[in-house]
Amino acid sequence: MRLMLILYFAGALICCAHSAGDSVPRLLLVSFDGFRADYLETYKLPHLQEFIEDGVLVREVTNSFITKTFPNHYTIVTGLYEESHGIVANDMYDADAKKVFSQFNDSDPFWWDEAVPIWVTNQQQGKGASAAAMWPGSDVKINNTTPHFFMKYNFSVKFEERAERIVSWLNSSEPVVNFAVLYWEEPDASGHKYGPNDTQNMGRVLEEVDKHVGFLMNKLKAAGLWDTVNVIITSDHGMASCSAEKLIVLDKCLGRNNYTLIDRTPVAAVLPRQNKEVVYNLLKNCSSHMKVYLKEEIPDRFHYRHHRRIQPIILVADEGWTIVQNESLSKLGDHGYDNALPSMHPFLAARGPAFRRGSRLGALANVDIYPAMCHVLGLAPRPNNGTLANAKCLLADQWCISVPEAVGIVIGVFMVLSTFTCIIIISKNRVVPSRPFARLQLQSDDDDPLIG
Numbered sequence: 001m002r003l004m005l006i007l008y009f010a011g012a013l014i015c016c017a018h019s020a021g022d023s024v025p026r027l028l029l030v031s032f033d034g035f036r037a038d039y040l041e042t043y044k045l046p047h048l049q050e051f052i053e054d055g056v057l058v059r060e061v062t063n064s065f066i067t068k069t070f071p072n073h074y075t076i077v078t079g080l081y082e083e084s085h086g087i088v089a090n091d092m093y094d095a096d097a098k099k100v101f102s103q104f105n106d107s108d109p110f111w112w113d114e115a116v117p118i119w120v121t122n123q124q125q126g127k128g129a130s131a132a133a134m135w136p137g138s139d140v141k142i143n144n145t146t147p148h149f150f151m152k153y154n155f156s157v158k159f160e161e162r163a164e165r166i167v168s169w170l171n172s173s174e175p176v177v178n179f180a181v182l183y184w185e186e187p188d189a190s191g192h193k194y195g196p197n198d199t200q201n202m203g204r205v206l207e208e209v210d211k212h213v214g215f216l217m218n219k220l221k222a223a224g225l226w227d228t229v230n231v232i233i234t235s236d237h238g239m240a241s242c243s244a245e246k247l248i249v250l251d252k253c254l255g256r257n258n259y260t261l262i263d264r265t266p267v268a269a270v271l272p273r274q275n276k277e278v279v280y281n282l283l284k285n286c287s288s289h290m291k292v293y294l295k296e297e298i299p300d301r302f303h304y305r306h307h308r309r310i311q312p313i314i315l316v317a318d319e320g321w322t323i324v325q326n327e328s329l330s331k332l333g334d335h336g337y338d339n340a341l342p343s344m345h346p347f348l349a350a351r352g353p354a355f356r357r358g359s360r361l362g363a364l365a366n367v368d369i370y371p372a373m374c375h376v377l378g379l380a381p382r383p384n385n386g387t388l389a390n391a392k393c394l395l396a397d398q399w400c401i402s403v404p405e406a407v408g409i410v411i412g413v414f415m416v417l418s419t420f421t422c423i424i425i426i427s428k429n430r431v432v433p434s435r436p437f438a439r440l441q442l443q444s445d446d447d448d449p450l451i452g
């Protein structure tokens, strides 16, 4: 009898844990680094197309300046421009703390603590646990918190292993994982190596990436998560072709003892060692293929000025051009350029119960992804630069109307109103009672001669 009672209560507990897991909205955010938006049209990607078919697609995501990996991955999970979250480049120098950040030295919380990524907020607000597989920053104690489950970054861990870990964590009932992030280095690495227009090599690499999408979909299906977990697939930036014929050689313009190069091409961060104006003027006359800005001159549209880690002089190469000191070029593709360039834009696709089916959007800013994710998870968003209204056409529970639809509705209403007005006018004219014809009656006075 006692055994039966124990079994009964154990069963009830498992049942409750599962139903709690089922009732909590869940979201998996996936990034394939450097997935340029137009790869979707150039290459056959059957698994990704299947994913998009019954979900939503944003054809071009306007990412944040500078269009590099660390800054944009942190923008996606915070909804903040780079000047607000503090990860302003892949290579940084903080003059106050005298610290250096690079992709090989990125685990000091100091760099990340100026913002709170969504995996931390999710756990702080008690909605559930978070899990992460290699998303930049996800193995760092930000705000003294890591995701409940995470993997230490290691580029040699295969996609399949990352995906399997994520799916098993999403299946965990104690604790319930309601938010997870998954990162993969391709097609970025090959985009740099071959250039985005090498259709033979990039076609092969994108076929691999597409197989990874298929693998993830199958794992989610096999785990019974496919119909309940919301999935976003996106990227941090695109890729532009560059060549050895398009080099801006700084050594031809100024001596190296004049400055320290903190971040390199195609947006170079320059810390002058002596007179800033002299360095600025030398750089200004260096090449017609790059823009040279004093920090305070950086255009507003970049949202890239108000942070101490942004260096006093910023050089922005034109699309396809590379800034070097005098070294030769070892790559055929690069990113980091002006975020208004279509070649720098990635895409976004999403599917699951929280997303509309078959909805297509021309563009969305990547700062708008964060409020949409908070909405899906039922989280109160932290202050951010995004706007939920911009993403409402992605969301199943939001009223969304496109401009052509709005114009159609206005014209339709106008036509209906006009028709009704016409009908009323016509029917009023018909209703006017017809007076019986009567011969004009002359009164006797009327015949009185006026002059008599």
Ligand SMILES: [Zn+2]
Residues within 6 Å of the ligand: 033, 034, 068, 069, 070, 188, 236, 237
């Ligand atoms: Zn990247």
